[in-house]
Amino acid sequence: MPKKVTVDELKEKAKELRINIVKTTNYAKSGHVGGSLSCADSLTALYFKYLNVDPADPDKMDRDRFILSKGHVALAYVPTLAMAGFVPMDSLKSFNHFESCYGIHPDSNKIKGCDASTGSLGHGLPMGVGMALGLRYQGYNDAKVxxxxxxxxxxxxxVWEGAMAGAHYKLENLIAIVDRNKLMIDGPTEDVLGIDPIDKKYEAFGWEVITCNGNDMEEVDKALAKAWANKSGKPFCIIAQTEKGYGVKRFQSKVEWHYGAIDSVMLEEAIADIKSL
Ligand SMILES: Cc1ncc(C[n+]2csc(CCOP(=O)(O)OP(=O)(O)O)c2C)c(N)n1
Incomplete structure:
Protein backbone atom coordinates (compact mmCIF):
# COMPACT_ATOMS: atom_id res chain seq x y z
CA MET A 1 0.00 0.00 0.00
CA PRO A 2 1.44 3.40 -0.95
CA LYS A 3 2.12 5.70 2.02
CA LYS A 4 0.00 8.77 2.72
CA VAL A 5 2.33 11.51 1.46
CA THR A 6 1.26 14.68 -0.31
CA VAL A 7 2.58 15.84 -3.68
CA ASP A 8 4.01 18.95 -1.97
CA GLU A 9 5.94 16.79 0.50
CA LEU A 10 7.30 14.72 -2.40
CA LYS A 11 8.32 17.89 -4.26
CA GLU A 12 10.35 19.00 -1.23
CA LYS A 13 11.96 15.57 -0.99
CA ALA A 14 12.86 15.72 -4.69
CA LYS A 15 14.61 19.06 -4.12
CA GLU A 16 16.50 17.55 -1.19
CA LEU A 17 17.50 14.60 -3.36
CA ARG A 18 18.71 16.87 -6.18
CA ILE A 19 20.79 18.84 -3.67
CA ASN A 20 22.28 15.59 -2.37
CA ILE A 21 23.05 14.52 -5.95
CA VAL A 22 25.04 17.67 -6.74
CA LYS A 23 26.80 17.57 -3.34
CA THR A 24 27.77 13.93 -3.96
CA THR A 25 29.09 14.83 -7.43
CA ASN A 26 31.25 17.42 -5.69
CA TYR A 27 32.49 14.94 -3.04
CA ALA A 28 33.25 12.34 -5.73
CA LYS A 29 34.85 14.93 -8.01
CA SER A 30 32.79 13.43 -10.88
CA GLY A 31 29.59 11.58 -11.70
CA HIS A 32 26.70 10.97 -14.09
CA VAL A 33 24.91 14.09 -12.99
CA GLY A 34 22.62 14.70 -16.02
CA GLY A 35 20.84 11.35 -15.92
CA SER A 36 20.73 11.45 -12.11
CA LEU A 37 18.87 14.75 -12.03
CA SER A 38 16.40 13.69 -14.75
CA CYS A 39 15.08 10.70 -12.78
CA ALA A 40 15.11 12.27 -9.29
CA ASP A 41 11.33 12.76 -9.23
CA SER A 42 10.61 9.10 -10.02
CA LEU A 43 13.11 7.91 -7.40
CA THR A 44 11.58 10.24 -4.81
CA ALA A 45 8.00 9.13 -5.44
CA LEU A 46 9.06 5.47 -5.39
CA TYR A 47 11.07 5.57 -2.16
CA PHE A 48 8.95 8.01 -0.18
CA LYS A 49 5.48 6.88 -1.23
CA TYR A 50 5.15 3.75 -3.31
CA LEU A 51 7.75 1.07 -2.60
CA ASN A 52 7.05 -1.30 0.27
CA VAL A 53 10.64 -1.47 1.55
CA ASP A 54 11.89 -1.07 5.10
CA PRO A 55 15.43 -0.21 6.20
CA ALA A 56 14.75 -2.02 9.50
CA ASP A 57 13.96 -5.23 7.60
CA PRO A 58 15.59 -4.87 4.17
CA ASP A 59 15.41 -8.58 3.28
CA LYS A 60 11.77 -9.29 4.12
CA MET A 61 10.45 -11.60 1.44
CA ASP A 62 7.17 -9.87 0.63
CA ARG A 63 8.82 -6.49 -0.05
CA ASP A 64 8.76 -4.70 -3.39
CA ARG A 65 11.96 -4.81 -5.45
CA PHE A 66 13.65 -1.96 -7.27
CA ILE A 67 16.27 -2.35 -9.99
CA LEU A 68 18.29 0.64 -11.14
CA SER A 69 18.88 -0.66 -14.64
CA LYS A 70 20.58 2.60 -15.67
CA GLY A 71 23.18 1.73 -13.06
CA HIS A 72 25.46 4.67 -13.91
CA VAL A 73 23.13 6.86 -11.84
CA ALA A 74 24.09 5.29 -8.52
CA LEU A 75 24.86 8.96 -7.95
CA ALA A 76 21.08 9.43 -7.55
CA TYR A 77 20.38 6.02 -6.03
CA VAL A 78 22.80 6.07 -3.09
CA PRO A 79 21.54 9.50 -1.90
CA THR A 80 17.97 8.15 -2.22
CA LEU A 81 18.87 5.12 -0.10
CA ALA A 82 20.58 7.41 2.41
CA MET A 83 17.56 9.70 2.67
CA ALA A 84 15.30 6.64 3.04
CA GLY A 85 17.43 5.36 5.95
CA PHE A 86 19.14 2.36 4.31
CA VAL A 87 22.68 3.72 4.40
CA PRO A 88 24.22 6.51 6.50
CA MET A 89 24.11 10.03 5.02
CA ASP A 90 27.87 10.09 5.60
CA SER A 91 28.21 7.42 2.88
CA LEU A 92 27.77 10.14 0.31
CA LYS A 93 31.15 11.61 1.21
CA SER A 94 32.90 8.39 0.18
CA PHE A 95 30.95 7.94 -3.06
CA ASN A 96 33.26 6.65 -5.82
CA HIS A 97 36.32 6.90 -3.57
CA PHE A 98 38.93 4.13 -3.51
CA GLU A 99 37.68 1.10 -1.49
CA SER A 100 34.28 2.68 -0.84
CA CYS A 101 31.16 0.45 -0.94
CA TYR A 102 29.54 3.12 -3.06
CA GLY A 103 31.01 2.96 -6.54
CA ILE A 104 29.92 4.71 -9.71
CA HIS A 105 27.64 1.67 -10.30
CA PRO A 106 25.68 0.03 -7.46
CA ASP A 107 26.82 -3.27 -5.91
CA SER A 108 24.03 -5.21 -4.19
CA ASN A 109 26.60 -7.16 -2.12
CA LYS A 110 27.80 -3.94 -0.53
CA ILE A 111 24.80 -1.60 -0.37
CA LYS A 112 21.98 -2.25 2.08
CA GLY A 113 18.60 -2.09 0.35
CA CYS A 114 20.03 -2.59 -3.15
CA ASP A 115 18.46 -5.59 -4.92
CA ALA A 116 20.60 -5.74 -8.06
CA SER A 117 24.14 -4.92 -9.15
CA THR A 118 23.89 -2.98 -12.39
CA GLY A 119 25.96 -0.81 -14.70
CA SER A 120 26.13 -2.88 -17.85
CA LEU A 121 23.04 -1.48 -19.55
CA GLY A 122 20.19 -3.72 -20.70
CA HIS A 123 20.13 -6.23 -17.86
CA GLY A 124 17.63 -4.70 -15.44
CA LEU A 125 14.45 -5.63 -17.27
CA PRO A 126 15.38 -9.32 -17.76
CA MET A 127 16.39 -9.44 -14.06
CA GLY A 128 13.07 -7.81 -13.17
CA VAL A 129 11.18 -10.47 -15.14
CA GLY A 130 12.93 -13.17 -13.11
CA MET A 131 12.21 -11.42 -9.81
CA ALA A 132 8.54 -10.82 -10.71
CA LEU A 133 8.11 -14.48 -11.70
CA GLY A 134 9.86 -15.61 -8.51
CA LEU A 135 7.57 -13.49 -6.35
CA ARG A 136 4.52 -14.91 -8.11
CA TYR A 137 5.72 -18.51 -7.67
CA GLN A 138 6.29 -17.87 -3.97
CA GLY A 139 2.80 -16.42 -3.56
CA TYR A 140 3.86 -12.83 -2.81
CA ASN A 141 1.13 -11.51 -5.03
CA ASP A 142 1.14 -7.92 -3.72
CA ALA A 143 4.86 -7.36 -4.24
CA LYS A 144 5.89 -5.23 -7.22
CA VAL A 145 9.14 -5.14 -9.16
CA VAL A 159 15.66 -5.00 -23.01
CA TRP A 160 13.34 -6.34 -25.71
CA GLU A 161 13.85 -9.96 -24.69
CA GLY A 162 12.77 -8.88 -21.21
CA ALA A 163 9.81 -6.96 -22.62
CA MET A 164 8.69 -10.01 -24.58
CA ALA A 165 9.05 -12.33 -21.57
CA GLY A 166 7.26 -9.90 -19.22
CA ALA A 167 4.22 -9.88 -21.49
CA HIS A 168 4.41 -13.64 -22.17
CA TYR A 169 4.25 -14.38 -18.44
CA LYS A 170 1.53 -11.72 -17.90
CA LEU A 171 3.57 -10.06 -15.16
CA GLU A 172 1.19 -7.39 -13.93
CA ASN A 173 3.47 -7.03 -10.87
CA LEU A 174 6.27 -5.72 -13.14
CA ILE A 175 6.65 -1.96 -13.72
CA ALA A 176 9.18 -0.47 -16.13
CA ILE A 177 9.99 3.23 -16.08
CA VAL A 178 11.82 4.67 -19.09
CA ASP A 179 13.58 7.92 -18.19
CA ARG A 180 12.94 9.60 -21.55
CA ASN A 181 15.43 12.47 -21.22
CA LYS A 182 16.20 12.32 -24.97
CA LEU A 183 19.98 12.35 -24.57
CA MET A 184 22.52 9.60 -24.09
CA ILE A 185 26.28 9.58 -23.62
CA ASP A 186 27.19 10.76 -27.13
CA GLY A 187 24.19 12.70 -28.37
CA PRO A 188 20.41 12.80 -28.81
CA THR A 189 18.88 9.31 -28.73
CA GLU A 190 17.08 9.94 -32.01
CA ASP A 191 20.41 10.68 -33.76
CA VAL A 192 22.38 7.81 -32.22
CA LEU A 193 19.83 4.98 -32.71
CA GLY A 194 16.24 6.21 -32.61
CA ILE A 195 13.77 4.58 -30.25
CA ASP A 196 10.54 6.40 -31.14
CA PRO A 197 7.69 5.66 -31.01
CA ILE A 198 8.81 4.01 -27.77
CA ASP A 199 5.29 3.90 -26.28
CA LYS A 200 3.92 2.07 -29.32
CA LYS A 201 6.83 -0.37 -29.19
CA TYR A 202 6.04 -1.41 -25.59
CA GLU A 203 2.34 -1.62 -26.50
CA ALA A 204 3.18 -3.87 -29.45
CA PHE A 205 5.20 -6.07 -27.07
CA GLY A 206 2.03 -6.53 -24.98
CA TRP A 207 2.47 -3.94 -22.21
CA GLU A 208 0.10 -1.40 -20.67
CA VAL A 209 1.76 1.96 -21.38
CA ILE A 210 1.26 5.50 -20.17
CA THR A 211 3.33 8.63 -20.76
CA CYS A 212 3.78 11.36 -18.17
CA ASN A 213 5.90 14.41 -17.51
CA GLY A 214 8.55 12.75 -15.35
CA ASN A 215 9.70 16.07 -13.87
CA ASP A 216 6.21 17.02 -12.67
CA MET A 217 5.56 15.32 -9.33
CA GLU A 218 1.79 15.44 -9.72
CA GLU A 219 2.05 13.52 -13.01
CA VAL A 220 4.65 11.09 -11.67
CA ASP A 221 2.41 10.38 -8.68
CA LYS A 222 -0.63 9.74 -10.90
CA ALA A 223 1.36 7.47 -13.22
CA LEU A 224 2.68 5.39 -10.32
CA ALA A 225 -0.80 5.18 -8.78
CA LYS A 226 -2.03 3.66 -12.07
CA ALA A 227 0.92 1.28 -12.20
CA TRP A 228 0.25 0.16 -8.61
CA ALA A 229 -3.45 -0.44 -9.41
CA ASN A 230 -2.65 -2.37 -12.61
CA LYS A 231 -4.85 -5.45 -12.98
CA SER A 232 -4.70 -5.70 -16.78
CA GLY A 233 -2.84 -9.00 -16.82
CA LYS A 234 0.00 -7.15 -18.59
CA PRO A 235 3.21 -5.58 -17.30
CA PHE A 236 3.09 -1.80 -16.97
CA CYS A 237 5.41 0.72 -18.61
CA ILE A 238 5.70 4.41 -17.75
CA ILE A 239 7.41 6.61 -20.32
CA ALA A 240 8.62 9.46 -18.09
CA GLN A 241 9.30 12.45 -20.33
CA THR A 242 12.13 14.26 -18.54
CA GLU A 243 14.94 16.69 -19.15
CA LYS A 244 18.54 15.62 -18.66
CA GLY A 245 20.08 17.72 -15.88
CA TYR A 246 16.66 18.97 -14.75
CA GLY A 247 16.86 21.49 -11.93
CA VAL A 248 20.28 22.99 -12.70
CA LYS A 249 20.34 25.47 -15.59
CA ARG A 250 23.99 24.86 -16.50
CA PHE A 251 23.32 21.11 -16.97
CA GLN A 252 19.83 21.11 -18.50
CA SER A 253 19.64 19.39 -21.93
CA LYS A 254 23.44 19.57 -22.29
CA VAL A 255 24.91 16.36 -23.64
CA GLU A 256 28.33 17.25 -22.18
CA TRP A 257 26.78 17.05 -18.70
CA HIS A 258 26.10 13.32 -19.01
CA TYR A 259 29.14 13.00 -16.75
CA GLY A 260 31.20 15.71 -15.15
CA ALA A 261 32.83 17.33 -12.15
CA ILE A 262 31.35 20.13 -10.05
CA ASP A 263 33.64 22.54 -8.21
CA SER A 264 32.51 24.51 -5.16
CA VAL A 265 31.40 27.57 -7.17
CA MET A 266 29.28 25.43 -9.49
CA LEU A 267 27.92 23.57 -6.49
CA GLU A 268 26.61 26.78 -4.89
CA GLU A 269 25.08 27.83 -8.21
CA ALA A 270 23.45 24.39 -8.64
CA ILE A 271 21.99 24.42 -5.11
CA ALA A 272 20.54 27.90 -5.69
CA ASP A 273 18.90 26.72 -8.95
CA ILE A 274 17.41 23.66 -7.23
CA LYS A 275 16.08 25.70 -4.31
CA SER A 276 14.30 28.02 -6.74
CA LEU A 277 12.46 25.17 -8.50
C1 LIG B 1 26.24 -2.40 -22.10
C2 LIG B 1 26.76 -0.99 -21.90
N1 LIG B 1 27.24 -0.31 -22.96
C3 LIG B 1 27.72 0.93 -22.79
C4 LIG B 1 27.72 1.52 -21.55
C5 LIG B 1 28.29 2.93 -21.37
N2 LIG B 1 27.26 3.91 -21.06
C6 LIG B 1 27.16 4.43 -19.83
S1 LIG B 1 25.91 5.53 -19.72
C7 LIG B 1 25.53 5.36 -21.35
C8 LIG B 1 24.43 6.16 -21.98
C9 LIG B 1 23.12 5.68 -21.54
O1 LIG B 1 22.12 6.55 -21.99
P1 LIG B 1 20.74 6.57 -21.25
O2 LIG B 1 20.28 5.18 -21.05
O3 LIG B 1 19.85 7.47 -22.04
O4 LIG B 1 21.11 7.16 -19.83
P2 LIG B 1 20.90 8.66 -19.27
O5 LIG B 1 20.94 9.60 -20.45
O6 LIG B 1 19.56 8.67 -18.63
O7 LIG B 1 22.00 8.88 -18.31
C10 LIG B 1 26.36 4.44 -21.96
C11 LIG B 1 26.27 4.04 -23.38
C12 LIG B 1 27.21 0.77 -20.47
N3 LIG B 1 27.16 1.26 -19.23
N4 LIG B 1 26.72 -0.48 -20.68
Whole structure:
Protein backbone atom coordinates (compact mmCIF):
# COMPACT_ATOMS: atom_id res chain seq x y z
CA MET A 1 0.00 0.00 0.00
CA PRO A 2 1.44 3.40 -0.95
CA LYS A 3 2.12 5.70 2.02
CA LYS A 4 0.00 8.77 2.72
CA VAL A 5 2.33 11.51 1.46
CA THR A 6 1.26 14.68 -0.31
CA VAL A 7 2.58 15.84 -3.68
CA ASP A 8 4.01 18.95 -1.97
CA GLU A 9 5.94 16.79 0.50
CA LEU A 10 7.30 14.72 -2.40
CA LYS A 11 8.32 17.89 -4.26
CA GLU A 12 10.35 19.00 -1.23
CA LYS A 13 11.96 15.57 -0.99
CA ALA A 14 12.86 15.72 -4.69
CA LYS A 15 14.61 19.06 -4.12
CA GLU A 16 16.50 17.55 -1.19
CA LEU A 17 17.50 14.60 -3.36
CA ARG A 18 18.71 16.87 -6.18
CA ILE A 19 20.79 18.84 -3.67
CA ASN A 20 22.28 15.59 -2.37
CA ILE A 21 23.05 14.52 -5.95
CA VAL A 22 25.04 17.67 -6.74
CA LYS A 23 26.80 17.57 -3.34
CA THR A 24 27.77 13.93 -3.96
CA THR A 25 29.09 14.83 -7.43
CA ASN A 26 31.25 17.42 -5.69
CA TYR A 27 32.49 14.94 -3.04
CA ALA A 28 33.25 12.34 -5.73
CA LYS A 29 34.85 14.93 -8.01
CA SER A 30 32.79 13.43 -10.88
CA GLY A 31 29.59 11.58 -11.70
CA HIS A 32 26.70 10.97 -14.09
CA VAL A 33 24.91 14.09 -12.99
CA GLY A 34 22.62 14.70 -16.02
CA GLY A 35 20.84 11.35 -15.92
CA SER A 36 20.73 11.45 -12.11
CA LEU A 37 18.87 14.75 -12.03
CA SER A 38 16.40 13.69 -14.75
CA CYS A 39 15.08 10.70 -12.78
CA ALA A 40 15.11 12.27 -9.29
CA ASP A 41 11.33 12.76 -9.23
CA SER A 42 10.61 9.10 -10.02
CA LEU A 43 13.11 7.91 -7.40
CA THR A 44 11.58 10.24 -4.81
CA ALA A 45 8.00 9.13 -5.44
CA LEU A 46 9.06 5.47 -5.39
CA TYR A 47 11.07 5.57 -2.16
CA PHE A 48 8.95 8.01 -0.18
CA LYS A 49 5.48 6.88 -1.23
CA TYR A 50 5.15 3.75 -3.31
CA LEU A 51 7.75 1.07 -2.60
CA ASN A 52 7.05 -1.30 0.27
CA VAL A 53 10.64 -1.47 1.55
CA ASP A 54 11.89 -1.07 5.10
CA PRO A 55 15.43 -0.21 6.20
CA ALA A 56 14.75 -2.02 9.50
CA ASP A 57 13.96 -5.23 7.60
CA PRO A 58 15.59 -4.87 4.17
CA ASP A 59 15.41 -8.58 3.28
CA LYS A 60 11.77 -9.29 4.12
CA MET A 61 10.45 -11.60 1.44
CA ASP A 62 7.17 -9.87 0.63
CA ARG A 63 8.82 -6.49 -0.05
CA ASP A 64 8.76 -4.70 -3.39
CA ARG A 65 11.96 -4.81 -5.45
CA PHE A 66 13.65 -1.96 -7.27
CA ILE A 67 16.27 -2.35 -9.99
CA LEU A 68 18.29 0.64 -11.14
CA SER A 69 18.88 -0.66 -14.64
CA LYS A 70 20.58 2.60 -15.67
CA GLY A 71 23.18 1.73 -13.06
CA HIS A 72 25.46 4.67 -13.91
CA VAL A 73 23.13 6.86 -11.84
CA ALA A 74 24.09 5.29 -8.52
CA LEU A 75 24.86 8.96 -7.95
CA ALA A 76 21.08 9.43 -7.55
CA TYR A 77 20.38 6.02 -6.03
CA VAL A 78 22.80 6.07 -3.09
CA PRO A 79 21.54 9.50 -1.90
CA THR A 80 17.97 8.15 -2.22
CA LEU A 81 18.87 5.12 -0.10
CA ALA A 82 20.58 7.41 2.41
CA MET A 83 17.56 9.70 2.67
CA ALA A 84 15.30 6.64 3.04
CA GLY A 85 17.43 5.36 5.95
CA PHE A 86 19.14 2.36 4.31
CA VAL A 87 22.68 3.72 4.40
CA PRO A 88 24.22 6.51 6.50
CA MET A 89 24.11 10.03 5.02
CA ASP A 90 27.87 10.09 5.60
CA SER A 91 28.21 7.42 2.88
CA LEU A 92 27.77 10.14 0.31
CA LYS A 93 31.15 11.61 1.21
CA SER A 94 32.90 8.39 0.18
CA PHE A 95 30.95 7.94 -3.06
CA ASN A 96 33.26 6.65 -5.82
CA HIS A 97 36.32 6.90 -3.57
CA PHE A 98 38.93 4.13 -3.51
CA GLU A 99 37.68 1.10 -1.49
CA SER A 100 34.28 2.68 -0.84
CA CYS A 101 31.16 0.45 -0.94
CA TYR A 102 29.54 3.12 -3.06
CA GLY A 103 31.01 2.96 -6.54
CA ILE A 104 29.92 4.71 -9.71
CA HIS A 105 27.64 1.67 -10.30
CA PRO A 106 25.68 0.03 -7.46
CA ASP A 107 26.82 -3.27 -5.91
CA SER A 108 24.03 -5.21 -4.19
CA ASN A 109 26.60 -7.16 -2.12
CA LYS A 110 27.80 -3.94 -0.53
CA ILE A 111 24.80 -1.60 -0.37
CA LYS A 112 21.98 -2.25 2.08
CA GLY A 113 18.60 -2.09 0.35
CA CYS A 114 20.03 -2.59 -3.15
CA ASP A 115 18.46 -5.59 -4.92
CA ALA A 116 20.60 -5.74 -8.06
CA SER A 117 24.14 -4.92 -9.15
CA THR A 118 23.89 -2.98 -12.39
CA GLY A 119 25.96 -0.81 -14.70
CA SER A 120 26.13 -2.88 -17.85
CA LEU A 121 23.04 -1.48 -19.55
CA GLY A 122 20.19 -3.72 -20.70
CA HIS A 123 20.13 -6.23 -17.86
CA GLY A 124 17.63 -4.70 -15.44
CA LEU A 125 14.45 -5.63 -17.27
CA PRO A 126 15.38 -9.32 -17.76
CA MET A 127 16.39 -9.44 -14.06
CA GLY A 128 13.07 -7.81 -13.17
CA VAL A 129 11.18 -10.47 -15.14
CA GLY A 130 12.93 -13.17 -13.11
CA MET A 131 12.21 -11.42 -9.81
CA ALA A 132 8.54 -10.82 -10.71
CA LEU A 133 8.11 -14.48 -11.70
CA GLY A 134 9.86 -15.61 -8.51
CA LEU A 135 7.57 -13.49 -6.35
CA ARG A 136 4.52 -14.91 -8.11
CA TYR A 137 5.72 -18.51 -7.67
CA GLN A 138 6.29 -17.87 -3.97
CA GLY A 139 2.80 -16.42 -3.56
CA TYR A 140 3.86 -12.83 -2.81
CA ASN A 141 1.13 -11.51 -5.03
CA ASP A 142 1.14 -7.92 -3.72
CA ALA A 143 4.86 -7.36 -4.24
CA LYS A 144 5.89 -5.23 -7.22
CA VAL A 145 9.14 -5.14 -9.16
CA UNK A 146 10.10 -1.74 -10.54
CA UNK A 147 12.85 -1.34 -13.15
CA UNK A 148 14.18 2.13 -13.97
CA UNK A 149 15.82 2.29 -17.41
CA UNK A 150 17.40 4.95 -19.58
CA UNK A 151 16.12 5.84 -23.03
CA UNK A 152 19.54 5.26 -24.62
CA UNK A 153 19.47 1.92 -22.80
CA UNK A 154 16.55 0.92 -25.04
CA UNK A 155 19.19 0.29 -27.72
CA UNK A 156 20.17 -2.91 -25.89
CA UNK A 157 18.55 -6.02 -27.41
CA UNK A 158 18.18 -7.70 -24.01
CA VAL A 159 15.66 -5.00 -23.01
CA TRP A 160 13.34 -6.34 -25.71
CA GLU A 161 13.85 -9.96 -24.69
CA GLY A 162 12.77 -8.88 -21.21
CA ALA A 163 9.81 -6.96 -22.62
CA MET A 164 8.69 -10.01 -24.58
CA ALA A 165 9.05 -12.33 -21.57
CA GLY A 166 7.26 -9.90 -19.22
CA ALA A 167 4.22 -9.88 -21.49
CA HIS A 168 4.41 -13.64 -22.17
CA TYR A 169 4.25 -14.38 -18.44
CA LYS A 170 1.53 -11.72 -17.90
CA LEU A 171 3.57 -10.06 -15.16
CA GLU A 172 1.19 -7.39 -13.93
CA ASN A 173 3.47 -7.03 -10.87
CA LEU A 174 6.27 -5.72 -13.14
CA ILE A 175 6.65 -1.96 -13.72
CA ALA A 176 9.18 -0.47 -16.13
CA ILE A 177 9.99 3.23 -16.08
CA VAL A 178 11.82 4.67 -19.09
CA ASP A 179 13.58 7.92 -18.19
CA ARG A 180 12.94 9.60 -21.55
CA ASN A 181 15.43 12.47 -21.22
CA LYS A 182 16.20 12.32 -24.97
CA LEU A 183 19.98 12.35 -24.57
CA MET A 184 22.52 9.60 -24.09
CA ILE A 185 26.28 9.58 -23.62
CA ASP A 186 27.19 10.76 -27.13
CA GLY A 187 24.19 12.70 -28.37
CA PRO A 188 20.41 12.80 -28.81
CA THR A 189 18.88 9.31 -28.73
CA GLU A 190 17.08 9.94 -32.01
CA ASP A 191 20.41 10.68 -33.76
CA VAL A 192 22.38 7.81 -32.22
CA LEU A 193 19.83 4.98 -32.71
CA GLY A 194 16.24 6.21 -32.61
CA ILE A 195 13.77 4.58 -30.25
CA ASP A 196 10.54 6.40 -31.14
CA PRO A 197 7.69 5.66 -31.01
CA ILE A 198 8.81 4.01 -27.77
CA ASP A 199 5.29 3.90 -26.28
CA LYS A 200 3.92 2.07 -29.32
CA LYS A 201 6.83 -0.37 -29.19
CA TYR A 202 6.04 -1.41 -25.59
CA GLU A 203 2.34 -1.62 -26.50
CA ALA A 204 3.18 -3.87 -29.45
CA PHE A 205 5.20 -6.07 -27.07
CA GLY A 206 2.03 -6.53 -24.98
CA TRP A 207 2.47 -3.94 -22.21
CA GLU A 208 0.10 -1.40 -20.67
CA VAL A 209 1.76 1.96 -21.38
CA ILE A 210 1.26 5.50 -20.17
CA THR A 211 3.33 8.63 -20.76
CA CYS A 212 3.78 11.36 -18.17
CA ASN A 213 5.90 14.41 -17.51
CA GLY A 214 8.55 12.75 -15.35
CA ASN A 215 9.70 16.07 -13.87
CA ASP A 216 6.21 17.02 -12.67
CA MET A 217 5.56 15.32 -9.33
CA GLU A 218 1.79 15.44 -9.72
CA GLU A 219 2.05 13.52 -13.01
CA VAL A 220 4.65 11.09 -11.67
CA ASP A 221 2.41 10.38 -8.68
CA LYS A 222 -0.63 9.74 -10.90
CA ALA A 223 1.36 7.47 -13.22
CA LEU A 224 2.68 5.39 -10.32
CA ALA A 225 -0.80 5.18 -8.78
CA LYS A 226 -2.03 3.66 -12.07
CA ALA A 227 0.92 1.28 -12.20
CA TRP A 228 0.25 0.16 -8.61
CA ALA A 229 -3.45 -0.44 -9.41
CA ASN A 230 -2.65 -2.37 -12.61
CA LYS A 231 -4.85 -5.45 -12.98
CA SER A 232 -4.70 -5.70 -16.78
CA GLY A 233 -2.84 -9.00 -16.82
CA LYS A 234 0.00 -7.15 -18.59
CA PRO A 235 3.21 -5.58 -17.30
CA PHE A 236 3.09 -1.80 -16.97
CA CYS A 237 5.41 0.72 -18.61
CA ILE A 238 5.70 4.41 -17.75
CA ILE A 239 7.41 6.61 -20.32
CA ALA A 240 8.62 9.46 -18.09
CA GLN A 241 9.30 12.45 -20.33
CA THR A 242 12.13 14.26 -18.54
CA GLU A 243 14.94 16.69 -19.15
CA LYS A 244 18.54 15.62 -18.66
CA GLY A 245 20.08 17.72 -15.88
CA TYR A 246 16.66 18.97 -14.75
CA GLY A 247 16.86 21.49 -11.93
CA VAL A 248 20.28 22.99 -12.70
CA LYS A 249 20.34 25.47 -15.59
CA ARG A 250 23.99 24.86 -16.50
CA PHE A 251 23.32 21.11 -16.97
CA GLN A 252 19.83 21.11 -18.50
CA SER A 253 19.64 19.39 -21.93
CA LYS A 254 23.44 19.57 -22.29
CA VAL A 255 24.91 16.36 -23.64
CA GLU A 256 28.33 17.25 -22.18
CA TRP A 257 26.78 17.05 -18.70
CA HIS A 258 26.10 13.32 -19.01
CA TYR A 259 29.14 13.00 -16.75
CA GLY A 260 31.20 15.71 -15.15
CA ALA A 261 32.83 17.33 -12.15
CA ILE A 262 31.35 20.13 -10.05
CA ASP A 263 33.64 22.54 -8.21
CA SER A 264 32.51 24.51 -5.16
CA VAL A 265 31.40 27.57 -7.17
CA MET A 266 29.28 25.43 -9.49
CA LEU A 267 27.92 23.57 -6.49
CA GLU A 268 26.61 26.78 -4.89
CA GLU A 269 25.08 27.83 -8.21
CA ALA A 270 23.45 24.39 -8.64
CA ILE A 271 21.99 24.42 -5.11
CA ALA A 272 20.54 27.90 -5.69
CA ASP A 273 18.90 26.72 -8.95
CA ILE A 274 17.41 23.66 -7.23
CA LYS A 275 16.08 25.70 -4.31
CA SER A 276 14.30 28.02 -6.74
CA LEU A 277 12.46 25.17 -8.50
C1 LIG B 1 26.24 -2.40 -22.10
C2 LIG B 1 26.76 -0.99 -21.90
N1 LIG B 1 27.24 -0.31 -22.96
C3 LIG B 1 27.72 0.93 -22.79
C4 LIG B 1 27.72 1.52 -21.55
C5 LIG B 1 28.29 2.93 -21.37
N2 LIG B 1 27.26 3.91 -21.06
C6 LIG B 1 27.16 4.43 -19.83
S1 LIG B 1 25.91 5.53 -19.72
C7 LIG B 1 25.53 5.36 -21.35
C8 LIG B 1 24.43 6.16 -21.98
C9 LIG B 1 23.12 5.68 -21.54
O1 LIG B 1 22.12 6.55 -21.99
P1 LIG B 1 20.74 6.57 -21.25
O2 LIG B 1 20.28 5.18 -21.05
O3 LIG B 1 19.85 7.47 -22.04
O4 LIG B 1 21.11 7.16 -19.83
P2 LIG B 1 20.90 8.66 -19.27
O5 LIG B 1 20.94 9.60 -20.45
O6 LIG B 1 19.56 8.67 -18.63
O7 LIG B 1 22.00 8.88 -18.31
C10 LIG B 1 26.36 4.44 -21.96
C11 LIG B 1 26.27 4.04 -23.38
C12 LIG B 1 27.21 0.77 -20.47
N3 LIG B 1 27.16 1.26 -19.23
N4 LIG B 1 26.72 -0.48 -20.68
Missing amino acids: VVLMGDGEQNEGS
